[in-house]
Structure formats: C-alpha cells, structure tokens
Amino acid sequence: MPYSDKVVDHYNNPRNVGSLDKKDPSVGTGIVGAPECGDVMKLQIKVNEEGVIEDAKFKTFGCGSAIASSSLATEWLKGKTIDEAEQIKNTQIVEELNLPPVKIHCSVLAEDAIKTALNDIREKKGLPLAERKKH
C-alpha cells in the first residue's frame, strides 16, 4: 500500500486549504518547490501581536504526500509562537504520516515552507532571521 491512512485522510480532507493576504504585515508567506518532482507548495501564517500563529493556510500542487505534509504542518503551526514553530522538523512529519523513504522529500518541502514563511514574518516584524538549514 503506497499511502498510510493518515496521508489518505489529509489528502481527502485537507485542513486549512486557502490563501491569506500576502501583503498583510501580519502574514508570513513561504513558497517553495521540489525540483526533482516539480511539486509547488505555498504555506502562509498569520501572526498576532504576541507573536502567536493565529491562522495557517496552504496550497500545494503535488502528490498526496506533499499535500498531507503541508496540511499537517498548518495544523501543527496554529497556536504556536514563531520560536516554537521553528522547532518543527521534517522527521516529525515523516513519523506522524508514516512516509516511506521515497516520500521523505515531501516532508522536507513542508519544513522548508514553514522556515520560509517564518523568515518572511520575521522580516516583516523586524526580528532577526533564523539561519536556513541546508538539506
């Protein structure tokens, strides 16, 4: 069986699909892609005055695992502070969704999208940028 139940669930009922206003100063946007498969992912977070993520949205054009990874990421992001969100690792996504080795890059893509969105909001809020991890 290629996909785990959790992947299928997120694929059939993706959480938080949609867009936030990119120009809103409280919205951080991360658009990333995977050159090996051509998947494209957009992940956005809305961060309140206290630095807490109030809302998260995503749009992913790609395989089921990429959709599930970003859907799960938006669920995890809500309610977290910027610093807490920074701690989300692709390995946690792999574990939660039970992704097979060939789909690990989908979780990497989701982590990348989170990091890019977080850096975007940091930049908008004049906070120091986090070091970007190289995969």
Next chain:
Amino acid sequence: MGERMGQPVMERREFALFGEGGEIRRIPPEVSHFGLFGLPPKVSLDERALEAKYYALSRRLHPDFFMAAPVGERIRSLEASARLNEAYKTLKSPVRRAVYLVELASGRLAENDARPPAGLLEQILEAQEAAAELRCGCGGEEAGELRGRIGAARECFEALRSGQRKALEDLGAQWDRAVDEGRPVPPEALQKMRSILSQRNYIENILRSLREALEAAP
C-alpha cells in the same frame, strides 16, 4: 555547492566489467555510467555505440550463464545487470543524461541551492489555481475569461520552455567542447545548466495541468 563547481572529476577510461579469467568484477561506486560504457562524459552521445555496448554487456551477464555459478558470482551478475540497466536508462534519455552529468559535476539537483527564481513559483501557483478553478467551475470568474487567462499563461510557459531548450543546447555544446579539449567545464555553463534543469519539472507540470484543464473543462 562551492568548491565542487566547475571542476567535474570524471573518469574517462572504460571500466572492465570482466576480469582476465572472465569473472565479473565488482563495480566501484566512482565508476560513472559513462565509464561503464566507455563513453566520454558528454551531453551529446553516440546512441548507437551506447546501445551496442549495452547489448553486448547484457548478453554476457544473462542469468542463463550463471545458473551453475557459485552464489557470489551469481549475485555479482545480478548486481551488475541492475547497474547496467540503470546506466542505460539514464544515458539513453537526453534529459536524464544532462541531469546525470550536471549532478556528477556539482551534486544533486534537489540539494544545494537549486532554487528557482522567486517569481517563477508564484506564477506557477497562480496558473495552477486558475486551472483548478476552471476544472471545478467553482470560481467567481467567467469561464471564457478564465480560459483566456489560462491560455495566456500556457503560451508564456511554452515560450519559457522553448527558450530554455535552446539555451540548454548551447550550453551542452559548450560542455562537449570543453570535454573534447580536455578543459574543465566552464563554471557559468554548469551553473546555468543546473538552474535550467532544476526548473524543468515545474514547467512540465504546469504545462500539463494547464493543458488538461483546457481539455477537460466544457
């Protein structure tokens, strides 16, 4: 990618798959697909020579010859066959071959800094959204207008693709000239090839989506 750029170290000699006694030799990891077939590491390649060499080696590795062989030799024959098939499949396709060469010279495309230009992914997302809207018929936009917008995006991505194909041809010729003259491949050419090849799947995907949306929607 730093120090690895522009100085592709590539073994030019042909790897001898069979030892003097006819035994199969283990293929070391540093032997490239080109080395396996005794072909120069170039973007353009003599397809007939590749095919002839592939068939000749495959014949000698046929499982029938190893039915009575010791288990080690039998395993080596299977391993060598698998590697040979992989190498043939990669080199036969011009795109896979170019990707393979570029990765050999400067690391995997997925890794390092193979990021597409900032605007490209946004443009793709926008076009994907339009395509999805047309397919489900759920957007606010009038279908004719939407089709017009998708058609325009399609033309734009097609123009991008043909420009990149042309650029890739020129870069490939530069690469081959360098290899023929025993020079390292110019780092700018390698970098440009990397960038074009890493955008290729995005552009193919979006063009497929747009075409499918236009064909499927009433």
